Amino acid sequence: MRSLADRKRQLVRDELSEAALKLLAYQGFEETTIEQIAAAAGVSKRTFFRYFAAKEDVLIEMLSELADAIRAGLATRPASESPAEALRAVFQIPIDEFTTGHPDPAKSLRLARLVLGTPAVRARYLDRQHQLRTEVAGLLAARTGEPYRASVQAAIGFAAYEAAVERWAAADGAEDLGELVDQAFAQASLALA
Template sequence: MEGLRDRTRRAVRAELAGRALELFTERGFDETTVDDIARAAGLSKRSFFRYFPAKEDVLFGGVEALAEQVAAEIAARPAGEGPWECLHAVLRDWEARINTQIEVMRLIEDTPALRTRLLQKRDEARGRIIEALTGRGVPELEADLAAAAAGAALDTVAREWLRTGGSADRTALTDRVFTMLRPAFLAPGTDRPS
């Protein structure tokens, strides 16, 4: 059970993220300082760094926890399931749960520092996913390829969602993109769909 300290920490992180997003949207990422964010949340700059190691991380605070949860769900999937089907099932479920804000996505797309930080966070997450797949007996090369392809699939979903102004069904897009890539992950000797 989560204690009061953990709930308080999570609430402060959410408050900082919300204030940061408001300021980034209003002023721009580069024009907003850590002091500005901390002041808007009623904290000191020093307190800000207790919750986030860098300004970029204020928008990506939940990525580490998400990666750990995704890896745990991959490990818990049925033993005979192929890596692509496993990733599709787990990531489809997450895509349905993620409440992505179009302002955040646009801000990331328009800000090189945020795109760079997102790529770093995704690389770390992909490493956890590869470990989870190899833990299921998937060869490392296949696990690496499947994780990279799944990341590219989710990037494609996000870009299409942005193109539609956030109106597209992200779960349906995820299913479509994973289905498009599925033939590449059929086991050797398996008939390809016609």
């Protein structure tokens, strides 16, 4: 069982996340100050920075569990699988989270649109994905023993996934994300063999 202090900490963190998402979505990213977010969560500006290193991170870190899950998922995939199969399988994790996840699908979509529509946040997000891609490349290289080939495969796999997510967000969730990823991978998998 987690200690009281730990649960308190999680509470403050959730409070900050929720306040931030609400304010940022309503007023826009640039127009919202950290003091506003902190005040809305009932803490000081200084405390905000004890939970998040930067304003962008309040949004980005909501997605970091997904990155962890992808890393972990790929590590436990059978080595007999091709890179294409393994990648397609682990990308199912964020898909499920976005479309049928706990925090409710509409919230996921709002977050996605906010992240992809705000230059400063998008830049940070792309950098995170880039980092994740590098790690995934490492995992693939460990399977095949061909580092460069693996990094190209990882790059292509992420490219397909990203194209699908952007299309999904741009269409306001009207199209099925799983299908979009399937289509993208159908195209990409020729290069992932």
